[in-house]
Amino acid sequence: MAGLVGEFEVKVDAKGRFLFPSGLRKQLSPATQRDFMLNKGFEDCLTLYPLPEWEKISEKLAKMNLFKPKNRMFYRLFHQGAKLIALDNAGRILIPTAHMERVGLNQDVMLIAYNDRIEIWDKSKYFDVIEGNMADFADLADEVMGDLDDGE
Amino acid sequence: MAGLVGEFEVKVDAKGRFLFPSGLRKQLSPATQRDFMLNKGFEDCLTLYPLPEWEKISEKLAKMNLFKPKNRMFYRLFHQGAKLIALDNAGRILIPTAHMERVGLNQDVMLIAYNDRIEIWDKSKYFDVIEGNMADFADLADEVMGDLDDGE
DNA sequence: AAAAATTACCCACTATTACCCACTTTCTTC
DNA sequence: GAAGAAAGTGGGTAATAGTGGGTAATTTTT
Numbered sequence: 001m002a003g004l005v006g007e008f009e010v011k012v013d014a015k016g017r018f019l020f021p022s023g024l025r026k027q028l029s030p031a032t033q034r035d036f037m038l039n040k041g042f043e044d045c046l047t048l049y050p051l052p053e054w055e056k057i058s059e060k061l062a063k064m065n066l067f068k069p070k071n072r073m074f075y076r077l078f079h080q081g082a083k084l085i086a087l088d089n090a091g092r093i094l095i096p097t098a099h100m101e102r103v104g105l106n107q108d109v110m111l112i113a114y115n116d117r118i119e120i121w122d123k124s125k126y127f128d129v130i131e132g133n134m135a136d137f138a139d140l141a142d143e144v145m146g147d148l149d150d151g152e
Numbered sequence: 153m154a155g156l157v158g159e160f161e162v163k164v165d166a167k168g169r170f171l172f173p174s175g176l177r178k179q180l181s182p183a184t185q186r187d188f189m190l191n192k193g194f195e196d197c198l199t200l201y202p203l204p205e206w207e208k209i210s211e212k213l214a215k216m217n218l219f220k221p222k223n224r225m226f227y228r229l230f231h232q233g234a235k236l237i238a239l240d241n242a243g244r245i246l247i248p249t250a251h252m253e254r255v256g257l258n259q260d261v262m263l264i265a266y267n268d269r270i271e272i273w274d275k276s277k278y279f280d281v282i283e284g285n286m287a288d289f290a291d292l293a294d295e296v297m298g299d300l301d302d303g304e
Numbered sequence: 305a306a307a308a309a310t311t312a313c314c315c316a317c318t319a320t321t322a323c324c325c326a327c328t329t330t331c332t333t334c
Numbered sequence: 335g336a337a338g339a340a341a342g343t344g345g346g347t348a349a350t351a352g353t354g355g356g357t358a359a360t361t362t363t364t
Contacts, residue, residue: 003214005189005234009250011353015311019352023235042224089313090352097310114227115214130232137194137229144216144226163343167321171342241323242342 004028004113009123012107016100017092024113025091036118038095039082043129044103045112046095046120048085053116095120156180156265161275164259168252169244176265177243185239190247192233195281196255197264198247198272200237205268247272 004027010018025033028050037054041047049057061078064071081102087093095105108123121129133140156179162170177185180202189206193199201209213230216223233254239245247257260275273281285292 003210005210005231005236007231007233007235013354015355022351042221088311090315092352094311112228112231114231115218117218119228130229133225133229137226140222140226140229144223145212165343165345167345174341238322244342246321 003115004118006111006113008111008113010109010111012095012100012105012109015094016097017088017094018109019090019092020087021111022091024111024118027113034087036085036093037082038085038099039078040080040099040102041117041119044121044125046099046103046105048093048118048120049116056116155267156270158263158265160263160265162261162263164247164252164257164261167246168249169240169246170261171242171244172239173263174243176263176270179265187239188237188245190233190235190237190251191231192251192254193269193271196273196277198233198251198255198257200245200270200272201268 004024006021006023006027008021008024010021012018032050032052035051037049037051039047039049061075064075066072066075081099083096083099085093099105103120103122104125105120105122106124110121110123110126112119112121112126156176158173158175158179160173160176162173164170184202184204187203189201189203191199191201209230213227216227218224218227233251235248235251237245251257255272255274256277257272257274258276262273262275262278264271264273264278
């Protein structure tokens with residue numbers, strides 16, 4: 001699999017749940033469709049990792065030299081707020097209140113899936129960020145894709 | 153493949169579907185005639201990538217280091233509106249309502265094929281943009297293609 | 305330990321989409 | 335120009351996706 005893809009709009013109901021979109025579910029093997037690790041994301045979002053992907057990241061981090069203060073701090077910060085989550089029988093996810101407040105989630109939520117992760121954004125915040133960066137998109141493409149070519 | 157070409161006019165039916173023109177289908181190998189990746193293009197249009205073309209790009213992106221903020225942002229920008237799409241048995245594409253609204257698609261739609269992609273425009277919007285820029289065509293040619301000579 | 309709040313589990317309903325079938329029109333071939 | 339094939343339209347229906355909320359179980363609070 002080339003990784004997760006897709007942008008999905010979901011609605012949080014009165015109980016703080018939303019349906020995990022079928023389009024995303026189908027990208028995951030049956031064994032990984034139920035359990036996820038929820039963590040705070042970079043920038044203003046939450047991130048959902050399929051368990052196997054989370055373990056890959058964990059392994060990477062475990063290789064760090066934890067005698068270095070900076071590494072220890074990064075390790076703590078990265079894991080702080082991580083929580084194991086499972087879908088209910090209707091295929092919905094319940095986001096803990098504390099997490100929702102942390103990134104200012106309202107009723108309208110966007111799920112952004114790429115590579116090994118699913119980001120959870122407040123819809124209006126997401127589009128603000130996207131529009132704010134759109135102007136730099138071309139430059140960014142040049143910069144990012146340019147770097148990649150160097151590696152080949 | 154020498155790349156896709158052509159401008160096609162299609163009509164969106166009451167269910168939000170349109171027929172993928174046979175002239176375009178014939179440019180694709182049988183294996184790639186069914187599945188596409190839809191996403192939001194530059195300017196006010198949607199872009200359809202044949203799956204193999206999309207995967208080429210994906211492979212490159214998968215090598216990025218996602219601990220770098222720039223790379224994450226690029227990923228998000230590039231994946232805007234990304235959604236896997238398949239034709240139905242009658243060879244039609246269903247464009248999700250959210251996507252149609254996002255770029256203001258009405259009943260009359262233009263498909264613009266070039267290189268590895270197919271752009272989907274609202275007809276009137278497309279001609280507005282074309283006409284609006286026609287006057288600058290000569291200058292643009294000079295500006296864009298003029299540089300090419302230097303490199304050859 | 306009782307009350308309140310949160311979370312998990314379950315059931316019922318609605319909307320959307322995938323799938324199918326039938327028909328009309330246009331192009332090809334004889 | 336007739337016959338057949340392919341292109342293009344339109345819509346019905348069954349299955350799935352998505353929504354809403356009741357109640358039991360668990361946890362938290364007083």
